[in-house]
Amino acid sequence: MIYFYDGSKESFLTAFVLSYGDGDATLTSRDCQLSLGQETVFVKADPARAAKAEARLNAIDSHCMRDLDLLLRSGEKQRDGVLLRYFRCLAAYGRPVRDMYQVDAAREADRALRKIGTEIHRMKGFVRFMECASGALYAPVSPDNDICDLLLPHFRGRLGSIPFVIHDVSRRKAAVFDGEHSFVAPLGGAEIVLSADEENWRDLWKRYYASVNIPSRERLKQMRGYMPVRYWRFMPEKR
Amino acid sequence: MISEEKLHILVNGAKFDVSCSSSGSKRKNGGGIGNGFAEGCCHSFTPDGRCVSLLKILMSNDCIYHCKYCVNRADADVPRATATPEEICELVMAFYKRNYIEGLFLSSAVCRTPDYTMEQLLRTVKLLRTEYKFFGYIHVKGIPYADGALVRETARYADRMSYNIELPSEQSLKLLAPQKTRESLLAPMRSLALQSSQFKAEKRKGHFLPAGQTTQLIVGASPEPDGQILRLTQALYRKNGLKRVYYSSYVPVVHDALLPDRPAGELREHRLYQADWLLRFYGFTAEEIVNDDGNLSYDLDPKCAWALNHMQYFPVEVNRAPLETLLRVPGIGARSAYKIMQARRFGALTFEDLGKMHVVLKRARHFITANGKFYGANETAVRGLLTAGERNDGAVQLNLFSDAETAHSALTGEL
Structure with a gap:
């Protein structure tokens, strides 16, 4: 049986409960190719059921809801399978399985979580703000995983009272700090009026980047390993 | 705004310094811009595979010293420039706000006198912290022979300081950096370590080098074997409580009869870093990992x-x-x-x-x-x-003076 859910936490937990006894259950939140005669269930989030499942899972592993929240942000194709196997494994062992690296389900989840963690760390460095005429900062990004709101606390801590927007252009949403509150909002396009000095500082940064390189020690493969090409799109020094 | 040309000159003089880490400081944002990020953060990577974390820049490249290996030495024919503290502060604030950098790595050639240079460095970091309200990471290079009081005050504003030892033995220093002595580099390092531990013990408010001290050694400009370099490193970690020792494999940018004209090779630098990790995280001692001939093996890690x-x-x-x-x-x-x-x-x-x-x-x-x-x-x-399967690009032409003792006498002419 194939269980379709909408990608939210509640709907995942409902689907998880519904599919629990089903040995060949497939969970998915995306389009998928059905085989002939395959049965499908469209799961509607059931708050009561989800809350009960959450409480029971929390009793097994108090950090598992954090894992769920992160894994639901994953942009990977196998995400739903990894999630289902990880939570089934958790329920079956009745204890935290995070460090059981010899168990496939736990290891897969660990790897997926690590990938998301790596991208969050990378984005803290690779986000590039431009200054708008109003003094606010705007940064377009396009991460693999849905993580733009997780960057808010980091940049709030360092930018003080300056308002800023981190715009996930591929998911058409933005993490916003308006000077007082931070929130997430849907955002399609943005028209930016740059501040007078913006271009100059950007050129100076490009010049810095070119000057600090040592041409006789070229290691392009290493550079691309640390800073994959897909992140270059919004970095002025790489365009 | 600093001019592109000046920036180029001052960065060009600073780029051979390898230290670029921004980790170890948890400084809080005290009502301005910036904070410390203890894990450290890389903001970009240059085509040479190195990360850009800090804005690495010289205050001035106008040097009175004659260190043979250095691009900025007094008798070198290079364009000279000196930045004002305001220019540097402005640059740091603009770059930091745009998330280009994690902080500042401020160094300088010895301009006029050591005290004058240290004063300029101090003025810049003080301005940055107090006037511009910058709380991000600052790494300041210590100037040998500068007054202790200046150094101490700088340490109150910086997150990390470093004195570059550059050459692993007194003998090589005398030969290649005649105005520096081993003591002029190690003494301030020791004194900073002592003050830092006193500061911690007294639990005083404020900061005193929260990210500690580091240093850098040039590998391959002088004939010391790996064993000597690693024993020095080990002593620095144990006695002076250094956070890191960086190695920079020698690149011949300057031609001098006393310097080798071949680069030292990246493999040697790589092996030294591997050995350095073994010392810091794997419980090895320098004596254990060095071969009988005093070097590391190049065909095996x-x-x-x-x-x-x-x-x-x-x-x-x-x-x-x-x-x-x-x-x-x-x-x-x-x-x-x-x-x-x-x-x-x-x-x-x-x-x-x-x-x-x-x-x-x-x-x-x-x-x-x-x-x-x-x-x-x-x-x-x-x-x-x-x-x-290991790399083997270490093949070199045999040298008449390839062992350490003869190499020194070959350079100096002493027997």
Whole structure:
């Protein structure tokens, strides 16, 4: 049986409960190719059921809801399978399985979580703000995983009272700090009026980047390993 | 705004400094811009594979010293420039706000006098912290022979300071950096370490070098063997409490009769860094990892070389070996060792499990048993198998003066 859910936490937990006894259950939140005669269930989030499942899972592993929240942000194709196997494994062992690296389900989840963690760390460095005429900062990004709101606390801590927007252009949403509150909002396009000095500082940064390189020690493969090409799109020094 | 040309000159003079890390400081944002990020953060990577974390810049490249290896030495024919403290502060604020950098790495050539130079550095960081309200990471280079009071005050504003030892022996310093002595570099380092521990003990408010001190050694400009370099490194970690020692393989940008005209090679630098990691995280001592000839082996990484010379300790059983033993197995790093320690609490690990856990078995399999099974080659074949795939670009023309003692007398003419 194939269980379709909408990608939210509640709907995942409902689907998880519904599919629990089903040995060949497939969970998915995306389009998928059905085989002939395959049965499908469209799961509607059931708050009561989800809350009960959450409480029971929390009793097994108090950090598992954090894992769920992160894994639901994953942009990977196998995400739903990894999630289902990880939570089934958790329920079956009745204890935290995070460090059981010899168990496939736990290891897969660990790897997926690590990938998301790596991208969050990378984005803290690779986000590039431009200054708008109003003094606010705007940064377009396009991460693999849905993580733009997780960057808010980091940049709030360092930018003080300056308002800023981190715009996930591929998911058409933005993490916003308006000077007082931070929130997430849907955002399609943005028209930016740059501040007078913006271009100059950007050129100076490009010049810095070119000057600090040592041409006789070229290691392009290493550079691309640390800073994959897909992140270059919004970095002025790489365009 | 600083001009592009000036920026280019001042960055060009600073770029050979390898230290660029921004980790270790948890400074809070005190109502301005910036904070410390203890993990450290890389903001970009240049085509030479190095990260850009800090804005690496010289205050001035107008030097009164004659260090032979240096691009900025007094008699070099290079364009000179000096930045004002305001220019640097403005640049840091603009770059930091746009998330281009994690902080400032401020260094300088010795301009006019050591005290004058240190004063300029101090003025800049003080301005940045108090006027511009910048709370991000600042790394300041210490100037040898500068007044202790200036250095101490700078340390109150900086997150990290470093004195570059550059050459691993007094003899080489005398030859290549005649105005510096070993003592002029080590004494301020010791004094800062002492003040830092006093500051911590007194639990005073504010900061005193929260990210500690580092230093840098040039490898291959002078004839010291790896063993000497590593013993120096070890002493610096143990006695002066340094956070890092960086190695910079010598690149001949300057031509001088006293300097080699070949670059030292990146492999040597790589091996030294591997050895450095063994000292800091793997419980090795410098004496253990150096070969009898005083150098590291170039065809094998230092841990592998050590293990092959100590086959009596191997193979070890991964399901029972304590952490410090696991860390000594070639191919098993800190992360793999941790994973093994965690996973084996739930059940015995087999070779298959290790493979799935992404423990690199290429080297490790010769030195471990998993659940009693051994999949390695026999002792005589191991060396051949391990060296076969390694890089070997260290082949060089034999040199008449290739050993350390004769090399010095060849340069100085003394017998």
